[in-house]
Amino acid sequence: MNEFLKELQDSARQVMEGAGTPAKEESTWGQLVELGWLLTAVPEELDGLGLGADALCMLSGELGRNLSEAPFLPAALAIEALVQSGLENKAELLAGLTMGGELATASLAGSDVTASGSGDSLTLNGKLVAVQSADNASQLLVWSNDSQCVALVAADQAAVEAVSRPGWDVTRRLFDVTLNGAAGVALAQGAEAEALVARLLNLRDFAMAADSLGGANALLELTIVHLTDRVQFARPLASFQALKHRCADLKVEIAAAEALLNDSLLKIEGQLGSDDAVFRGKKAKYLASATYSKVAEECLQLSGGIGMASEYPCHLYLKRSMLSEHLGSQGSYEADIAEAFLRQLSI
């Protein structure tokens, strides 16, 4: 991580420490818009900071630490799609989405969408799942099943229906969205769309990995404080090897998943969406979300009775980690990793 990004991280950490856990949606969203976090990955020629995926991941990590409710990731994906598009009025749209507080959101999991038409007269049909904060969005980022079309769809049309799906993870509000012949504007079509979808899903994997690792780190820190403060048998619990060795095991899992994420971001050299980058993103996301779940499962046990109380935040991390394991591309990440590996071997 370069010096500038490191400084940005320090200030983001400070901001988030004041935001509470979980960091509330409305205030956090307002703050991150105001602080220009949505501009970090936008290229400099479009008035952004040009810090790319590294910055998005760093910020996702900081938001993950505090179980942020704000839809930063889907918003960043929509902004990235717009940046990559050739839309004539993209500067104006970007200004609204990055600094105007306007939200374009997207699915954090799967979608089943078909598109017809072209340019600004697309017709879209189908369903998106796990669309974050859809009720606050003015636009939806959508891609078709065949990856031949990436589009922005206005959320306020009658042909778009968003239904809230309350779930175990209360830190992200997810919606099912149905498109019944909704009108949309193409951001990319054909081969360009295909490349863009690969790029967006790749970015989503990396950012989700970062969110998971932020949460895992924060929860392990919280648990160590608990173990250090709580005295039983006239000793702090943290002095028992049976407990601290488990903390060491969690630390080492987190460290490896972090190293893999950072190494991957370095090695892809900005080439998001390439076969190599997609493979690395799958591995990073898989290892990070598996680690998050393991950390959360262990920390619930290590917290003892207090972990079962809703006033104590351990369960919020657990529920977010369980959801995060299932978000991202649908199907099995492990199977995808094996397939990509075997394909590489046969070349």
Next chain:
Amino acid sequence: MSSENSTDLLRQEVRAWLQENVPAGWREAMTNVDQELFFEAQRDWFKKLSAAGYATPHWPEGWPGGGRSLAEQKVIYEEVARADAPRLILYFVALYHAACTLMECGSKEQQEKYLPGILNGEIWCQGFSEPNAGSDLASLKTKAERRGDKYIINGQKTWSTMAQYADRCLLLCRTDNSGPPQAGLTYLLLDMKSPGVSVVPIHQITGDDEFAEIFFDDVEVSVDDLVGEEGNGWAVAQATLASERGLTLVELSQRMRYSLSFLAEAMQANGTSEDPVLRRELGNVIARVDGACALADQYLLKRISHQEQVGDASLVKLYYAQALRAYTTLGRKIAGLDGMFDPGFMRGATQETGNWPLDFMNSYNWSIAGGSNEIQRNIISERMLKMPREPKSWKWEGGR
């Protein structure tokens, strides 16, 4: 930019050299052979490598092959792993532990006396662990008694790698019992041919015998062979243990990564390539092995930029040991019953032979030797995570 270019050039140069020089089929040649043949192969490989300057990149400038930056050393190790070259296990203690200890803590006379011998292929072993001093190394009891200008050594060492072939030994002894355990230790250099030294190889569960016990019966060591001050042996031993500076784990994790293809070959060989459960487990192991490589890499980069923190080395070793266990366990699972009917073993092969029960058993070398997983967990939890230490005193309270 220029240093990046120079490592790129070095990489090409090393890669080309290895392509020419790695003995073809060395793994097959080392399968089920006696130790003498292995010894000869190691000697030949050492001669080749040191003639090319790749055996001593970590030595200071002025020595053959020396003066390489840590970044350049990393390149050499990565390429050695990539080429699947034999590991120099017979010479490792001499080239790293002995040489680095001498350079850091030895006198000028000691350096002049011993370093040229190491370059010429003298074999060293390490005499640290004892039957009752493993994880608790500082409690060691082998005694060194000062008499005139000599120390008289009595006691026993164990788990000494390649001691049966060694010319010399890095010996950690007790010269004082009065203070805390670490305070009374003294570091000596021992000629293994001295009268009173006897070595008994330890037959391992894998069929190999890489380790030995060393017995000392009134063995004499000149005070000229005292490294550092008497009673300062613990500090000198730390220099020995820090000598390879994470390079070994960069190499080993890369070797493990290149060996992932053995898992795919094993699946192909017995028709399980399409088994969805095995494929998922393969995906999991691939991600973990990549994690191990990234962690080892990051650690070395931290060392290069002087940002290492206490516990970092423990993270690398613990994760590697666990990834290796997962990798070899999956191999056993894929090989199934058939894997249990090939007791052949391979000398100097590390833990990637494709003989899965063998590799699995060898993986314990990395979770036990050089600070067991449990010791690494102590270091990580107490020194990195700042959790309180286990109470020191202990009293037997119940019957058995």
